[in-house]
Amino acid sequence: MEIYLPAHPPFSFYAVVNSHGWVQLAPFQQDETEQRLTYIDRLSSGRVVVYIIHALDSGVQLHSESDLNTAEQAEAAHKVIWMLGLQQDFSEFYAMASSELELSHVIERAQGRVLRCPTLFEDVIKTILTTNTLWAATIRMTSNLVQLYGEPLPSEPSRHAFPTPERLATLDEATLRAEARLGYRAPYVLALAQASASGKMDLEALKDPDLPTPELRKRLLAIKGVGGYAAANLLNILGRYDYLPVDSWAMKMVSQEWHQGELIGPAEVDAAFERWGKWKGLAYWFWKWKQ
């Protein structure tokens, strides 16, 4: 199966794939040329397939198993369009960024899109695994979940899809702590999986563009393990940039940029980007920091 998927211009495959660390987390894999991204997905039909995504000037070429039926092809295309944000339009942000020296690069590099997972369930789990830990541990915990509980790709059994809520819901907290090494995050992951598997929580409904951002944030904060930082991160992934994911790194960067290295808090980080309004998350994300 070969499908050409056009993007709303301007588009840069490199920019979206390397927008943040998600590309380093299984079941994503980027090849050394950085012109090809692969992802192992479990389709709603139950088939586990690989998406091989090639960069093109004006979009991407999606390659997958040749015998996908029409419905499976449509599902694969729909997911890849979402994952790469191919239909996102950043012209309003670019108009504002053009007058800011520290953001002028975003236009020529076509930055703005952030790589996301096909399901919000996967994005939420991965975000929880980024909290209160080092990035190396996030990579390890995600890899453990995928390798231990994800379904294998038939043509390459060493690679697995991200585990479904139903599969994770069958586990218990002790197993997630001991096998996947999730630590105190284990009950959060388990509770989310159980709520999603039972239908009590419909995370995909949160992708509704008509949902007001404050309401969306409230629903994200209601998930155990998701606090202010994680919620803001997820809002950015969902295309809402009104809140900043303030972590220790953000406070350090803003302190160096505008407060001569003095100790600052989340309020100062927020104030630094207030003028960017609904685009503040993007302005923060792509700001050219003084290192």
Add this chain to the structure above:
DNA sequence: GGTAGACCTGGACGC
């Protein structure tokens, strides 16, 4: 609403 302390892992460091 604000604050303190616990949660857990793994890397860095000293012995």
Add this chain to the structure above:
DNA sequence: GCGTCCAGGTCTACC
């Protein structure tokens, strides 16, 4: 090799 310290957000209890 072992023990200790520390970084990293969120939750809960308490004021």
